[in-house]
Amino acid sequence: MKTSNLVVVALFAAVIVVLGFLPPITLGISPVPITAQSMGVMLAGCIIGARRGAAAYLLILVMVVAGLPVLSGGRGGISVLMGPTGGYVVGWIIGAYVTGLIAQSTVREGQPELRQYIGFFLASIIGGIAVVYAIGIPWLSVAAGMPFSKAVIVNLPFIPGDLIKAVIATLAARAVLAGYPMLPSRA
């Protein structure tokens, strides 16, 4: 990995940690408060692309294992991974990668703005929501001894908030693409 990419990965991981310190925001539509950190997967893929985005989340995972409380609410340590919600943390890595792959293949500079928004939104929904749940829900089901279908139902209340996050991530990613494009220089 080029040194500049290594630095981008570290910078992005630091931003993800900082987002975890911001107070959660409650919006009317969703019952679950929105934490800025959980948008990180979408942001990572859409802003720095598949490889660097996944690497930033691998770095977060290393920090969690090493006992640094880098996750929102001051969570950290191996207990987070061994607990019922550990699958989401692992899902973030692959989710960021998939988000990046889709963003890289659908969004280009110089495209009409609307197409860029659509590309980022699709990438965020597939990578940042579908992939993360595809790993998090089976893990939850196994770890908590809960039937798979019930584990799906337990996750449903979070979906409206996730869709709002995808919208916010799309807007932020498009702002960065316009102001300081990183995605085209994918690692």
Added chain:
Amino acid sequence: MLTSLYVEGDTFLHRQRPGAKLALILVVGLALYFTGRMAVQAVAMVIAGAIYFSLPMTVREAVYRLKPVLLAIAVLGLINIWLLSPQEAAVSTLRLLAVVFLAAAVTATTRIGDFMETITWILQPFERLGIIRAADVGLALGLVLRFLPDIFAHYEGLKEAHAARGIAFRPLRAIGPLMILALKDADAIADAIDARGIRGDVSPSNGERR
């Protein structure tokens, strides 16, 4: 700013090798998963809990660190009582508690540096395959810790800039500008790292080994 979950002390767990402790979590976790007997899970939970709560920190601190995980386990336990049976709910709840207490005990008794050594060791095969340079992981971790205060400062700066212009500050709207502020220094920092030869035999132009 970011305090490690390590707790200073000299208990039996403190003296064990980090790799052995990580292996212990995996073995115990898997073994408990393949046992449906409540007595085994209960004994494991009591032993893991005793180890965790006997570490040199207050009970309050010990509970506080695990609050989010314990809350999730409690909610899932209640849902399982309602969905399955109290018996099955007890088995899965005890198992989760046992593994979480044990994992938290390992986290509290292992220094970041020791973890990093073990992680670097685990990554060796990947280094041989040319996928990753194990030493980069430690460097990247150091960079993150170094960048955190800067990025907080960027965030505070954005807040002040909004206040100075009399605009209401919305944290979510600040994400885009925060990203740009954070990432625009990347090239200069990378040049500084390469100029000092910190990554050793890596050529600055392509990052491959010479």
